[in-house]
Amino acid sequence: MSTLEEVVVANNNFTVGLANKMMSDENIVLCPLSMLTALALVCLAAKGKTETQMKKVLHFESCSDIHSGFKQLLPTLINSDEYMLRINNTLFVEKSLNLSEAFINVSKTWYNSKPGMLDFKNHPRSAWEYIINWLKGNTEGNFESMPENSVDNDTNLVIINTAYLLANWTQSFPLTNTENAPFTKSNNEKVHMELMSVEGNFNIREIKDQMLSIIELPYGKRKNLRMYVILPDQYDGITKIKQNLTYEQLNDWTDPDKMKKEFIEVGLPHFKIDSTYSMKNVLYRMGMTYVFSDTKSNISEISDESLYVSDVINLVTMQADEDGTEETTNADDEFGFLSLKLPQTTYTADHPFIFIIRDLLSKCFLFYGVFQKP
Known part of the structure; x- marks a missing residue:
């Protein structure tokens, strides 16, 4: 495996680890890659048991050159003329602590970041x-707030990472098709949502033994970026999928070569999810404990003084509207003649579902989300 592939595998495993631990009745959207990038910078400075724990949780144990891998991966994802992906990471440290000049220089070199x-x-x-x-x-004004209690006078080091995506569907959802429709929550409560719909050729797959189906919704002309909607057959099936999800499953489910293209009618809620998460407790439950401890943390390559991570704050926004974002649509010309056909089947996300956004070329998971209520 190349160093780039090693980092992608680590990121995708980390995504599944987060998915297993993020138990909430609310809508969720995360950018595991933004967190992994920030934590890799801290891992660069970790020693002893702190380093061992971090590498295990972040799946860096078999990576031969983590930082070179990120240096290769991030530009391939960010420098696109078809979509805008922005990831920002910064470490904010208590000013009375002396930081290592070597660490400051290395963080600039590998991650273009200065504490x-x-x-x-x-x-x-x-x-x-x-x-x-x-x-x-x-x-660009996508994030303008954060809970005031995110920091206090005991804060030692806080990691802030943000991510957002602006991308247009390959096939937009006609605005005239959007209508008010019922949505069944996991507790069987019925609410109303704005349901977008479109007819077209889409990759779809049914996993009968897992009682779910998956549809692929590509972005842009080249379709290198794709959203995968994982919809359980039952309205309350989402919890079981989240708890039992594995890397092998998610990798397999989002493999376009294992999907079948069909002409179908797709129904998807019109949604926007803005998330601000304190990830400390989640990472702690995953096994990363020492780095958050004022007595056990060893990130001495950052500072020879007592230094530990107070929190990791992840801010992400994700939107699904008729065009994909607020920008102008970039529809695929091949859909123009399809209005003369009748759909073979329908795929309507009218109850809780998981969504994954994946880069086709690198196979990297960029966003993980759970839509549970309008």
Whole structure:
């Protein structure tokens, strides 16, 4: 395996690990890659049991050159003329701590990132305001807030990572088709949603033994970016899928070569999910405990003083509308003649489902989400 492939496999395994632990009744969207990139920077500085735990949770144990792999992967994902993917990561550290010049230089070289020094101890409110301004200035206004209790005067080091995507469907959903429709939540409660629909040729697959079906919704002309909607047969089937999901399954389910192209009618909720998560407890449950401990953490390559991670804050926004985003549609010309046909079947996401956005060329999972209610 190349170093790039090793990092992709680590990211995809990490995605499944997060999926298994993110148990919530709310809508969820995560960018595991943005978290993995930020945590790789900390792992670069970790020693002893802290390093061992981090490498295990992040699936870096078999990676020969983690940082070179990220250096190769990220530009291939970010530098696209068909979509806009933005990932930002910064470590904010208590200003009274002395940082290693070697670490600062390495973080610039490998991740184009420089740690920010803030006075959490004496002025946590001002530190919080600084981070808010950083968010506004570095995310084109996509993120302008964060819970004030995300930092306090005991904050030692906080990792802020953000991710958002602007991309248009290969085949847009006609605005005139959007209608009010019922949606059944996992508790069998019926609510209403805006349901988008379109007829076209789409890759689809049914996994009978898992009682679910998957559809592939590509973006752009070249279709290198694709959303996979994983829909259980039953309205309350989402919990079982999340708890039992494996890397092998998710890799297999999102393999376009194992799907069948059919002319179908697709129904998908019109949604936007804005998520801000404190990931400390999730990562802790996954086995990364030492790095969050003021007495056990060993990230001495950052500073020879006592240093530990106070939290990892993940901010992600994801939208699905008729065009895919607010931009102009980029429809595939091949769909023009299909209006003369009748759909063979329908695929309607009218109850909770999982969605994955994957880059076809690298096979990297970019976003993981769960839509549970309008």
